[in-house]
Amino acid sequence: MARPTGRTQSRYVCQACGESFLRWEGQCRNCAAWNTLVETLVREPGPAARRASRPAAAAGAEPVALRSIADADVPRLGVGIGELDRVLGGGIVPGSIVLIGGEPGIGKSTLLLQAAAGLAGTAGTHVLYATGEESAAQVRLRAGRLGLLDGPAGDGIRVVAESDVGRVVELARAGRPALVVVDSVQTATVAELDGAAGSVGQVRESALRLMELAKGDGIAVVLVGHVTKDGTLAGPKTLEHLVDAVLELAGDRYASLRLVRATKNRFGSTEEIGVFEMGERGLDEVADPGRAFLVEHDDPAPGSVVAPVLEGTRALLVEVQGLVAPAGYGTPMRKASGVDANRLALLVAVLGRRAGVGLGSHDVHANLAGGLAVNEPGLDLPLALALASSFRDRPIAPGTVAVGEVGLLGELRAVAGIERRLREAARLGFRRAIVPRSPRGGRGGPAPGSAGLDIVEVGTLRDAVRASLAETD
Ligand code: TYD
Numbered sequence: 001m002a003r004p005t006g007r008t009q010s011r012y013v014c015q016a017c018g019e020s021f022l023r024w025e026g027q028c029r030n031c032a033a034w035n036t037l038v039e040t041l042v043r044e045p046g047p048a049a050r051r052a053s054r055p056a057a058a059a060g061a062e063p064v065a066l067r068s069i070a071d072a073d074v075p076r077l078g079v080g081i082g083e084l085d086r087v088l089g090g091g092i093v094p095g096s097i098v099l100i101g102g103e104p105g106i107g108k109s110t111l112l113l114q115a116a117a118g119l120a121g122t123a124g125t126h127v128l129y130a131t132g133e134e135s136a137a138q139v140r141l142r143a144g145r146l147g148l149l150d151g152p153a154g155d156g157i158r159v160v161a162e163s164d165v166g167r168v169v170e171l172a173r174a175g176r177p178a179l180v181v182v183d184s185v186q187t188a189t190v191a192e193l194d195g196a197a198g199s200v201g202q203v204r205e206s207a208l209r210l211m212e213l214a215k216g217d218g219i220a221v222v223l224v225g226h227v228t229k230d231g232t233l234a235g236p237k238t239l240e241h242l243v244d245a246v247l248e249l250a251g252d253r254y255a256s257l258r259l260v261r262a263t264k265n266r267f268g269s270t271e272e273i274g275v276f277e278m279g280e281r282g283l284d285e286v287a288d289p290g291r292a293f294l295v296e297h298d299d300p301a302p303g304s305v306v307a308p309v310l311e312g313t314r315a316l317l318v319e320v321q322g323l324v325a326p327a328g329y330g331t332p333m334r335k336a337s338g339v340d341a342n343r344l345a346l347l348v349a350v351l352g353r354r355a356g357v358g359l360g361s362h363d364v365h366a367n368l369a370g371g372l373a374v375n376e377p378g379l380d381l382p383l384a385l386a387l388a389s390s391f392r393d394r395p396i397a398p399g400t401v402a403v404g405e406v407g408l409l410g411e412l413r414a415v416a417g418i419e420r421r422l423r424e425a426a427r428l429g430f431r432r433a434i435v436p437r438s439p440r441g442g443r444g445g446p447a448p449g450s451a452g453l454d455i456v457e458v459g460t461l462r463d464a465v466r467a468s469l470a471e472t473d
């Protein structure tokens with residue numbers, strides 16, 4: 001295959017200290033770390049490659065006063081999926097490189113095929129879909145299931161089952177698509193490297209080559225990366241600083257809701273989320289995300305309370321569930337799903353010491369409905385109340401939401417964006433909110449727009465437990 005301009009050599013680079021060696025060794029001779037040497041291509045770039053990798057900094061660029069820099073309106077390629085375009089900041093930027101990560105089977109290929117179809121529907125654009133994971137026939141099968149074959153996508157998406165990045169780059173330079181999708185970066189390989197597909201060296205070098213394509217030729221590139229829950233497949237993680245945007249597709253594989261978040265975005269905010277539902281015909285945008293994570297109950301059940309959480313600028317209402325049961329023998333269990341396990345352990349301790357809810361000899365399970373995972377302090381209070389409710393076997397009155405951070409002394413602390421949270425709760429028909437007492441000097445009174453919501457301000461977890469469990473029969 002054609003070598004890129006410049007001389008290419010392979011070196012073994014220590015991932016801990018950055019020292020490079022000619023040969024692989026088990027231990028780095030510089031920093032003594034074990035198993036950190038990874039084969040890496042070292043290039044002395046020729047002039048062409050140097051220009052390609054640094055398009056903005058042409059040789060001899062002069063500094064320009066901030067004010068006099070032309071306001072370049074970044075052009076966007078809309079993918080025709082509102083929720084995804086929003087997370088991207090208005091669409092994909094030509095010449096940018098985006099990494100989309102998620103667990104295997106979560107729906108990355110589905111989402112990208114739908115996005116590619118949306119883009120291919122625009123006049124004169126086509127998409128190169130390079131798949132190293134599936135055959136072209138399998139991609140066609142999925143497209144058929146998504147109903148994309150007869151639309152403009154049938155012609156506008158060009159599929160190639162190819163994992164050699166050099167070849168993908170050649171095809172892209174020849175065909176000039178608006179977007180190249182590489183599914184996945186873990187199957188992509190560079191012919192000059194020996195390492196197996198998925199090794200850190202291969203993943204990095206593949207991404208670098210595709211970045212040169214993006215920046216040099218103005219073609220947008222989307223990389224798919226598999227990430228496991230515990231982050232053991234670390235390959236894509238090492239790419240995060242290279243790419244322009246990192247999107248994360250999350251959710252419970254066995255439930256239907258999916259969340260797209262941007263964890264990095266050079267062309268937009270990382271505050272937006274997109275909510276989708278996996279259905280028979282791929283991922284559908286959810287019409288009312290605020291309501292998506294709520295569960296309908298016929299009867300109020302002990303151990304459940306709804307929390308208005310903030311995901312970016314959006315308030316979502318999510319049901320927090322707790323189950324407390326006497327432990328059989330040995331150390332009692334603490335199981336958390338969708339919430340932080342350390343936080344759960346801490347809340348169990350605070351409940352026991354400060355709120356008179358002793359769970360020391362009980363198994364404790366906590367869960368967020370809908371497969372959502374949330375890591376924010378505002379979840380403390382609803383989580384603690386769900387556990388107290390389950391322990392006392394008394395339901396919290398239906399129509400109640402709770403939000404707030406719990407301190408080690410059992411005191412409650414205010415959380416950011418309380419107005420937005422309560423407004424959403426009011427909009428969805430909730431009637432009562434248990435919230436931390438507003439800090440002295442802070443803005444008291446009900447949040448604007450939360451009319452109809454009875455706001456119960458409490459100072460401590462003990463009071464919150466009393467307030468939430470007292471009024472039920
Ligand atoms: P996929 O996009 O292949 O996941 P990934 O690329 O992240 O590994 O999607 C995987 C799951 O989605 C698969 O189990 C089947 C399901 N699915 C649907 O439920 N509906 C559909 O229309 C499609 C295409 C897939």
Ligand code: MG
Pocket residue numbers: 108109110133183
């Ligand atoms: Mg896939």
